[in-house]
Amino acid sequence: DVKVTQSSRYLVKRTGEKVFLECVQDMDHENMFWYRQDPGLGLRLIYFSYDVKMKEKGDIPEGYSVSREKKERFSLILESASTNQTSMYLCASSLGGHNTGELFFGEGSRLTVL
Amino acid sequence: KQEVTQIPAALSVPEGENLVLNCSFTDSAIYNLQWFRQDPGKGLTSLLLIQSSQREQTSGRLNASLDKSSGRSTLYIAASQPGDSATYLCAVDTGNQFYFGTGTSLTVIP
Numbered sequence: 001d002v003k004v005t006q007s008s009r010y011l012v013k014r015t016g017e018k019v020f021l022e023c024v025q026d027m028d029h030e031n032m033f034w035y036r037q038d039p040g041l042g043l044r045l046i047y048f049s050y051d052v053k054m055k056e057k058g059d060i061p062e063g064y065s066v067s068r069e070k071k072e073r074f075s076l077i078l079e080s081a082s083t084n085q086t087s088m089y090l091c092a093s094s095l096g097g098h099n100t101g102e103l104f105f106g107e108g109s110r111l112t113v114l
Numbered sequence: 115k116q117e118v119t120q121i122p123a124a125l126s127v128p129e130g131e132n133l134v135l136n137c138s139f140t141d142s143a144i145y146n147l148q149w150f151r152q153d154p155g156k157g158l159t160s161l162l163l164i165q166s167s168q169r170e171q172t173s174g175r176l177n178a179s180l181d182k183s184s185g186r187s188t189l190y191i192a193a194s195q196p197g198d199s200a201t202y203l204c205a206v207d208t209g210n211q212f213y214f215g216t217g218t219s220l221t222v223i224p
Contacts, residue, residue: 041216042216103207
């Protein structure tokens with residue numbers, strides 16, 4: 001079975017702190033994605049990556065950056081956390097190619113910024 | 115831009131009932147459509163993936179259909195159980211992005 005692992009299920013941070021959210025997949029997938037999910041707004045794409053060292057902005061990249069130094073790992077970075085970044089963050093991966101294929105999600109990371 | 119809609123937003127049914135969840139999308143140029151289940155506070159679990167060339171997919175008590183030309187998909191759940199209570203989301207793959215509906219929250223009453 002494909003496994004997407006998010007390192008932290010729950011985090012509490014203070015405004016202005018730097019926050020790292022880590023995501024690892026074990027199926028050699030090309031594509032990796034970071035979403036945030038908020039009540040009433042659904043899933044919104046923050047960043048995605050089609051290959052190592054490659055990144056593309058999604059719909060809401062402001063205040064976030066990403067890193068993909070290895071194929072299996074995709075990190076989301078909040079340079080200076082703000083209260084409006086309190087949310088559920090979901091990492092996902094898919095095989096890749098022209099048809100992005102079936103999408104697999106991690107368990108999510110619930111971030112609270114105080 | 116692709117828009118995905120799921121109606122109703124919430125549904126409550128007695129145990130044992132068969133039910134249908136709906137998903138509609140505005141642009142028929144999709145590669146596939148995927149149905150997910152999400153339990154409270156958890157990530158999304160993939161239920162069924164329908165390729166654009168397919169009309170339906172089945173897994174156990176679940177059957178998903180796709181009518182690409184009309185921009186619609188349905189998820190049929192047979193003989194519902196309390197354990198089916200969750201939020202169900204659909205997503206379409208346009209080849210470089212996935213677009214998600216906001217989900218239908220299903221409650222199956224024992």
